[in-house]
Amino acid sequence: MKTYKTIQPLLIAFTLAMSTASLLQAQRQAPELTPEQEYLAAMHKNITSAKLYDYVVQLSDTALQGRLAGSAGMEKANQIVEGYFSEWGLMPAGTNGYRQTYPHPFAEVHPDCDMEIFFPVQGTNKKTAWLSKSYPWADGWFAGNYSGTGDITGDVVYCGFGVTAPELNYDDYKGVDVKGKIVLIEGETPNRSQHPDSVAMWYKHTLHQTKYQNAIDHGAIGMLYKWVPGPNALYDPEFVYCHITDSVMNDLFTGTGKTYAETVKGIYQSFKPASFDTGKRARIKMTTTYHPDGKGNNLLAVIPGSDPELAGEYVIISAHLDHLGMIPYHIAGANDNNASSAALLGVAEALAKSNVKPKRSILFMSVDGEEAGLTGSTYYTQNPVVPQDKVVAVLNLEQVGGGEMLGASYHYAYPELGKAAEAANDAYVHRRLFTRENHFRTRPRTDGAVFMKAGYPCIDLRAAGGGYYHHPKDDVESINPEILQSATEWLYWTAINLANQ
Numbered sequence: 001m002k003t004y005k006t007i008q009p010l011l012i013a014f015t016l017a018m019s020t021a022s023l024l025q026a027q028r029q030a031p032e033l034t035p036e037q038e039y040l041a042a043m044h045k046n047i048t049s050a051k052l053y054d055y056v057v058q059l060s061d062t063a064l065q066g067r068l069a070g071s072a073g074m075e076k077a078n079q080i081v082e083g084y085f086s087e088w089g090l091m092p093a094g095t096n097g098y099r100q101t102y103p104h105p106f107a108e109v110h111p112d113c114d115m116e117i118f119f120p121v122q123g124t125n126k127k128t129a130w131l132s133k134s135y136p137w138a139d140g141w142f143a144g145n146y147s148g149t150g151d152i153t154g155d156v157v158y159c160g161f162g163v164t165a166p167e168l169n170y171d172d173y174k175g176v177d178v179k180g181k182i183v184l185i186e187g188e189t190p191n192r193s194q195h196p197d198s199v200a201m202w203y204k205h206t207l208h209q210t211k212y213q214n215a216i217d218h219g220a221i222g223m224l225y226k227w228v229p230g231p232n233a234l235y236d237p238e239f240v241y242c243h244i245t246d247s248v249m250n251d252l253f254t255g256t257g258k259t260y261a262e263t264v265k266g267i268y269q270s271f272k273p274a275s276f277d278t279g280k281r282a283r284i285k286m287t288t289t290y291h292p293d294g295k296g297n298n299l300l301a302v303i304p305g306s307d308p309e310l311a312g313e314y315v316i317i318s319a320h321l322d323h324l325g326m327i328p329y330h331i332a333g334a335n336d337n338n339a340s341s342a343a344l345l346g347v348a349e350a351l352a353k354s355n356v357k358p359k360r361s362i363l364f365m366s367v368d369g370e371e372a373g374l375t376g377s378t379y380y381t382q383n384p385v386v387p388q389d390k391v392v393a394v395l396n397l398e399q400v401g402g403g404e405m406l407g408a409s410y411h412y413a414y415p416e417l418g419k420a421a422e423a424a425n426d427a428y429v430h431r432r433l434f435t436r437e438n439h440f441r442t443r444p445r446t447d448g449a450v451f452m453k454a455g456y457p458c459i460d461l462r463a464a465g466g467g468y469y470h471h472p473k474d475d476v477e478s479i480n481p482e483i484l485q486s487a488t489e490w491l492y493w494t495a496i497n498l499a500n501q
Helices: 002-029 035-046 049-059 072-087 196-206 208-217 246-253 260-270 334-353 375-382 415-429 447-453 481-500
Strands: 099-103 106-109 114-122 128-134 141-143 150-158 182-186 222-226 240-244 276-286 288-291 295-303 314-320 361-367 391-397 405-411 433-438 458-464
Touching (some): 035 334, 035 481, 049 072, 049 481, 072 295, 182 208, 182 246, 222 276, 246 276, 295 375, 314 334, 314 447, 334 391, 375 447, 405 415, 415 458
Parallel strands (some): 182 222, 405 433
Antiparallel strands (some): 106 288, 114 128
16 A cells, blocks of 8 residues: 555656657657648638628628718728728728728718609599509519609609610600600610620610709609619709609509519510500609719728749729618628628738738738729729739629629630639639630729729629529528528638739
């Protein structure tokens, strides 16, 4: 027993000493992580579906009021993104801290808005009576973001695409009188050709501003516009309009002996207008406040490159932060484009906290005014903060939170960008991926197309196969956290590989 009592403390001490020595030896012998392993460690720790989804929830909150460029709600969104940039130690790259501020007039829509259609019915003494039909918001109508304030009622005249183009021998207003009336029109033009010359000839007539001004020039007092809502138009305080859906359009064709679908098909086939008085009336009530001195803000932050010879070159990661605002009610824009902002933030945090940094610098750009006519990206291309010839790639994100697939559209002169996106997916993500060349012949629809037209090597990255567009159902419930994480990892590795090659 005495022997046991003597040996036991010695055994314990010996065991502890050996364990400590083994641990120290294991630590000394542990191999250093390769750069790829360091990137993987940073990715797995910081890019998670839960964290990305939380960013989407923050930016989709009703307190941000739909993030209309220039508005108080958008300012709250800017502060959220700036806060993360600062917390993670990203270097400010704007002209005022993280900000690149530019002029951005905007119109604020108030809740006191409505739309209804009046149908003629035979009344007593053979006098025409009018039966009113109201429509639910979003399923029937949306407020016009740039509408003037007013409560108007007038006869409804269908004017096709709302185009007057004497140089093209086409005029939707020929043969109809719209003075003091409400015009019913739709987006785009009767031109379906993708030939560059044809697209160029019709280009200005695709613009909302051109259509609105044309209606005003013909004496219309208002407009029912069958097109998705968006804050991209001119402002005239005397002109009142709203957006409508198929259900309203079809009702306005009821009893005319025509159908909407066949009428549009006939215009496309014959290339001739088919305008007519619908025999219906409409009431449009819109309440807005115009802010001519509004400001937009791109947010710019940099992670400097680690290679002294390459740090002066850049990979830009861009995603627009703005959405539609209140029209007159909240649309979160969770997929368009909070999911992309979440992906941008996910990559920013992972690279900021990685033990190794890419050789080239990474410029993160939270873009303003995309929905308002691509104003933020246009302003940046005209006022860049880094030399354009030092930008090796622009990775622009658009709606990466829905569906099950990935898609990439790259500048036709830079096929290597498509290959880089494919390589990143093949090595690390393993999602179904579609890529295509973009010749951006029509008017730009994304910030990526703005960069492409300005000559930047740019690729649009997006998810595909699901989601809602400019609709209240584009909410946090529509987000697929798994595809969002996959898209963020795809962006992460595409950016790293382009920055290091």
